[in-house]
Amino acid sequence: MDRPALHAEEMLRAVATRDRAYEGRFLYGVETTRIFCRPSCPSRAAKPENLRFFADVPEAQAAGYRVHSLILQPLIENAIKHGVGAMAGKVSISLSARRETDRLRVIVENDMPMETVGPKPAGMGVGLKNVADRLRARFQDDGQFSAGPAAPGVYRAALDMPWRTE
Template sequence: MLFALPDTQTLYKALLERDQSYDGRAYVGVTSTGIFCRLTCPARKPKPENCRFFASVPECMSAGFRACLKCHPLGPAAEADPAIATLLNALKDKPGYRWSEQDVERLNLDPSTVRRSFKRHFGMTFLEMARLERLRQGFETLGDGGRVIDAQQDAGFESPTAFRVAFSRLLGQVPGRLADNALLQADWLTTPLGTMIAVTDNKSLHLLEFADRKALPAELKKLVDLSKGSVGVGRLPPHDVLEKELDAYFTGKSSDFKIPLACHGSEFTRTVWDALREIPAGAVRSYSQIAEQIGRPTATRAVARANGANQIALIIPCHRVIGADGSLTGYGGGLWRKQKLIEIERQFLT
């Protein structure tokens, strides 16, 4: 579990010393290379500012890191299951190939068995793993100013249509419709709880969501409509500010976010969001308590809808709202993330 990891300084010291006691318990993602490793990796050690530490392989992969070819962090799962070893080797040999269940069958493997095994070891299926890697490559090409056709090829899609469909499922629109010199720019940010997509203009943050949230395409479409199509892929100064503030949050240094927000919602919805930001890190509230706080005690359901409409995760902390009986309730990023965020924030209680 993420919250059980030692502090970053302890983990970096373990990385420098190749401390074997952390093998299988902690991993390092190197932002300058996009690679994740065991702490015992024999490769040259990265600078501390380029390190992100994770508690599991699925967290590394969800954050967009590729497995190191020197220390083989996927090795234990491959050794435990020959089918995993077979498919990981096949994926390494054909990183841009569009895998299907028929391909799995042609390797004399049962797709349903493989699906369960990959979910158990990595938190995602083999096909999801392959698709995520391909899309990441294409996204990076577009972010570097590359052409759509180059992004398609880097993502391993032979068909432009297939690439457009896969891309639009993630970003809510086809890559060819991304505006040049757009007012709003979308970029990927890696966090210990998975990859997030942040959309900013030159001054403010408009959206921050986990990349696997089902509502993300619809939320991005709203921004496309509001900006009259002026949305692109790239990085602006607020992305750098946000990345630093998220790093301070996840490393336990600060729960304060200073980045300016651009909130798109009705007056009532924005009032609810303001109330959410008043909940201290480490504390929780119920929907009825928020309704009382804003002077609308009978509007519990409306408060819940406003909570669910939040497009700026973590900073507008909708994860701090729970059921009246103390149970976790719906969270667009997944209840497992909500649980972890609440546990992470306990360190900020004074």
């Protein structure tokens, strides 16, 4: 069943409030940066007159827009917020990147509490979802992302993507 078409005012409101209910219904691009993103994207708010709306990734790319390039930053922010912020004392965060033939492999690891009691903190998983979405938008099926406990007390986020020099 097709969803009803969205009006520009409704899409503007969804972007301004970063409403997750609109995920998958449209994308928006910013004229000044030529970047496109999802309605709930946490990026700095653009002026409404600089926004353009698209039905999907191919439409945005055909119009000359590109996916937001911040793939690594949310991983480091996640390690700080949920690793360092959840523990007392010394905490380790490591970042490694290596080229393997035509692939780039990036790994971020951080200490994490051995046991988590109670509900997840607000926002847990949002940054990781943004990373996965951006990787998929940029590389389609040629990029891979995984995240989760790697060992007791260690959390790992790993990216695998094509090596590109453009």
